[in-house]
Amino acid sequence: MPKVTIDGKEIEVAQGTSVIQAAELAGVRVPRFCYHDDLPVDGNCRMCMVEIEKFPKLQIACGTPVTDGMVVKTQVTSPKAKEAQKNTLEFLLVNHPIDCPVCDQAGECYLQDQYMDNGLHDSRTVLEEKIHKRKVVDIGPIMLDAERCVVCSRCIRYEREVTKTNLLEFVNRGGSTQISTYNGGPITHEYAGNLVDVCPVGALLSKDFRFKMRVWFLKETDSICPGCSTGCNITIDHRDGEAYRIRPRRNVEVNKSWICDPGRDLYKIIGTGRVTTAHRAGGAVVAQSDLIDEVVSKLQSAGPSSAFLATPRASNEDAYAFKKLAESVGGRLDFRVGNPQDKVAVRKDQILQREDRHPNTQGLLNLGLGVTGVDALLADCKAGKVQVLVLQDGGLLREAAVAEAAKNVAYVVAIATHQGPHLAAAHAVIPAAVWAETDGTFTNFDQRVQRFKRAFDPPGDAKPRWEIALDLLTRLGKPVNAATAADVFVEMAVETKAYADLTHRSLGPKGRAAAQASA
Amino acid sequence: MPSMQALERDQALTKPAYRILSEKFGEKVSRVTEYRGDLAITVDRAAWKEAARTLRDHPELDYKLFLDLCGVDYLNDESRPDRFEVALHLYSVTHKHHIRLKTAVPEKNPTCDSLTDIYKGANWFEREAFDLYGIAFLGHPNLTRILTHDDFVGHAMRKDFPTGKRFVSKKPKEWLLHVPKGSEHLVLNVGPSHPAMHGTFRVQVLLDGETIRDAAAEIGYLHRNFEKMAEERTYWQIIPYTDRLNYCSAFINGHGWALAVEKLLGVAAPARAEAIRVILSEFSRIMDHLVCISTNVVDLGAITPFFVVFRAREEIYDLLDSVCGARLTVSYVRIGGVAQDVPDDFDARCRKTLGWIREVADQMENLLTRNKIFADRFKDVGVMSKEDALSYGWVGPCLRGSGVGYDIRKDHPYSGYDQYDFDVPVGTVGDCYDRYLVRVEEIKQSARIIEQALAKLPKGDFITHDRKVALPPKSEVYSNIESLMNHFKLVYDGILAEPGEVYGYCEGANGELGYYIVSEGKKYPTRVKVRPPCYNIYQAYPEMIKGTMIADAVAMIGGLNVVAGELDR
Amino acid sequence: MATSVITVNRDTRPGYYPIFYGMWLTLRNMLETLFVKGRSATIEYPEKKRNISTRYRGVHLLTAREDGTPKCVACYMCATVCPAECIYIEAGERPEKKIEKYPTRFEIDLLRCVYCGFCVDACPEEAILMSRENDLVGTSRAELVIDRENLMHRGKLAEVGTGYRPVDHDVRRPVRVAALERLKSEHGIVPGMPNRS
Incomplete structure (x- = not known):
């Protein structure tokens, strides 16, 4: 493996690493516009100039592979490189509009950041001489502003290499070069949001996020997309308990730097139509504690003639606690409504999405939650053999089979996140938190266990599902020794082979593979 | 890069304070830095009190003026083994020199020796560090809250104490003084709202006729952190x-x-x-x-x-x-x-x-x-x-x-x-x-x-x-x-x-x-x-x-x- | 400079003269206040108002464009810099492509405000200024959370005038001056404030 010295620090990197990547490993971020970790190198922006010994001229760090014994000086130690970067930045700004006040990119703009880090030059341009281009162009889910573009071609390469749709191209020449869709038509695929993320400046901006919030107010929380069994790594951006957007978080083994647009939209479900108080059928609000006591007494009297339906939307911790609950009263337990297990690894498209629209089907399979057989369970319900039916997700009542079966059950308990007419079938509704409001883990189609973190508190009286299940267990006299989701994971790891040597901490930000050969 | 790095030993030895402390305490003087002209010496907790005494009494040092003592919470700095630090600032009027003496205090056992018998001024500052950080000073004569009130729960300056969390004082402290039972002396509160008080702070005095036998002060009425x-x-x-x-x-x-x-x-x-x-x-x-x-x-x-x-x-x-x-x-x-x-x-x-x-x-x-x-x-x-x-x-x-x-x-x-x-x-x-x-x-x-x-x-x-x-x-x-x-x-x-x-x-x-x-x-x-x-x-x-x-x-x-x-x- | 420490003179030989001096001084001040114009330190408020400076930081103002819409583009700079967190903004879209953005809501909680003027410093559009209005009265807390319309049309503005606002002391950098001169000599253009409306 080649050894390279970057700003006096020697490191060993893999064959084929570029200088820009090696510098990053050495803790130096070389400024860039066109270079992107998950896109092919183009080398057009000339921002990442570094000084390399034995090269007569400065080289671009992104397009120069490391060779053994290379000595690189970045802008940190080389005044020449710093000057070159400064000059490049000044050129890029020649025609840049005075748009920071109205530009949503402000706060995460490469121009702003790199100006502050390396530029700090005085302006030599005047407003009246700037070239004007198209502004506020609506191209579907994206707003295009060609004046702000630095012509780095990241979006074009994304279209060419990732979605293979080739919807964007450069038009015109020289200072008038700008990006455009064909005839100004819209972006039609389901991965348009990533264009906003790859754009280093404010040329491509999200229409959904447009003018909603300034990004510097937002707090970031690492999370996992609950949209399908792929388990893309995401960041939830939120402020004061309200989520404003979802962005991809880079994980080369799962989703690289991308997520799909349906996944991006999932932040909207967090704040709308939530169940915030415990209530009975018809909406009569009751104290949560009283309702849980009632559920406990019903479960105690029902015993084995109770049934439990889990949901593959729940985290591993939720599912484990729910399983414990079912076992404690000896009730029937399953989750496979609509047979998600058959689709868990089936691709929906060639990029990221999968047919199974649940994040944790594999996790529930690992935990052995599919025992009774869901058809048999529902049939028993229909036949009136079940006295108490506990639904881990109120949304299950939207399924015709479940709704039909629930009609003949004397007491239906729904742990629900969202309101809706379907909840009328439940005799007791307990408010639950969604994924963004609790800690937990999902196991994706590929047996990768990934951790998501609590971004903010659940609304009203809502609690995480694992907490509700633990509460019920405590009142049933069979407490589980766990106070946090991490504790539940530890308990689960003891019993579940697949997670035997894992903890929340050891999963790290990018997750780890579960041990095979369980379930 | 930041020059908060520790000084080399030969460079550090040119500083009289370091030389004298390290002669006396050896390995217990763990670190010395000079950043923007500020000399800071970190000592082990065990040597804290004696180090301060040496700084005060050694004729070559003569740090007689007590300036400040405070706690610092490094909750988010994972490179530090101990969460808290106590920092003492002193000044030598004869040598015209400021110095900062620091010691690390672990989260598990947040205690530290009190300097009250070396510097009279340390009294309230240690109370403040106790109040706001929960660092207990061993040997302090009256280690009670000072800026917050007695109904306050937790330590406000700790990084994990949420900003904006408030506690309402339900019952103001009635007695600041210990009045012996059956005492004929008159207890008089001067302040917090009193024309002779220059602001909202309070002194309670024990009067024997017009002579003050005992007095105690209470502050914190205008504390907003x-x-x-x-x-x-x-x-x-x-x-x-x-x-x-x-x-x-x-x-x-x-x-x-x-x-x-x-x-x-x-x-x-x-x-x-x-x-x-x-x-x-x-x-x-x-x-x-x-x-x-x-x-x-x-x-x-x-x-x-x-x-x-x-x-x-x-x-x-x-x-x-x-x-x-x-x-x-x-x-x-x-x-x-x-x-x-x-x-x-x-x-x-x-x-x-x-x-x-x-x-x-x-x-x-x-x-x-x-x-x-x-x-x-x-x-x-x-x-x-x-x-x-x-x-x-x-x-x-x-x-x-x-x-x-x-x-x-x-x-x-x-x-x-x-x-x-x-x-x-x-x-x-x-x-x-x-x-x-x-x-x-x-x-x-x-x-x-x-x-x-x-x-x-x-x-x-x-x-x-x-x-x-x-x-x-x-x-x-x-x-x-x-x-x-x-x-x-x-x-x-x-x-x-x-x-x-x-x-x-x-x-x-x-x-x-x-x-x-x-x-x-x-x-x-x-x-x-x-x-x-x-x-x-x-x-x-x-x-x-x-x-x-x-x-x-x-x-x-x-x-x-x-x-x-x-x-x- | 060598330290020059002087010892104060304690040996003042106190007597009773200052007591009579005090009486005389009080009498003199009273008479002067009554009869010498401009000598009085007090005014008859509220009939008369203090003469406050043109930099005074009073209640805020939002400036308007020529068409009467707010100059503000809802960039949130003021809300960001505000140490008291008293500014609340919601942004909306304007049809004009040159402006794009404007505040659909802009509220200042004047009870939270510390009148530091940082919002004026932070504004990149000269959209927020301060007036010299300082006698603010309300009968409820809600009344003193003032909205966009109220900020654009402060009733007392004509009477009190504007206060703190960005002043350009022309500390432009030499390269800028050179660029501007080039523009003037080559194109005959003298740039002023960018015309955004």
């Missing part, structure tokens, strides 16, 4: 908060803050800005002294000086209004300069104001200095010895009244004070009368400084051009993208300081006003500790009044110039 707020503000945003510290001379607080941050950043303000700062600081000092003296004599029944001097104070306020845009809450300094240039009629206004000051200062002197009633009430009342004053950490006019000629403007000139010719008055006895005379003389010296500064007010910029520190001029922001981006980054990211820590100080109206700033390289400071001069001064008050007459206690309090905004922060 400035330091916690500062941990969630950028360096720039903290400026308006500093106006509310010593509100009698609000400008000096901001001046001190700007100096401390500039020290942390390693930038300097242009000469014109410094001269403007000096002029306004001196006017503020005059105003503070005038208020101090006149309210002090109101306590003695003399109302005339009060009305007389307020005429000049009004003129100073008008001057501040014309320059800063507000009379009291000036918010005029900026990191690296001042907010805008002075108005065209600045010179004329200043001279007119100086005229008023001279007039009323003369009148005040004629009214008081040779007044028999006044002199009888002040002479030999509230005597503070030199040694005790240093041990308590008295600074400013009060310390100078006790005969120690320590004035930062002279001993560590900042903002170009070395260009001006002025004298430092000191007293001989250390009583109320000396403190009064020192203040009167300082008013005259301040006027001298202002005249010199006005005469050679330099032309040029009023704020630095450093784009990492100061906002670009508005014409640039409106018309070019570089300055606009610069402006945006400075507003939403604030000024970014390298990781490091400094103790910045200036001569406030009450004495050394210090800001201990710890930066971890983030948008917000990790720790801001204000060293409020009157915190040390007021601390001595209950001890001073024991055994005196109640009327003398009233005469003493005004001259100490305790300002609750600064005392309670």
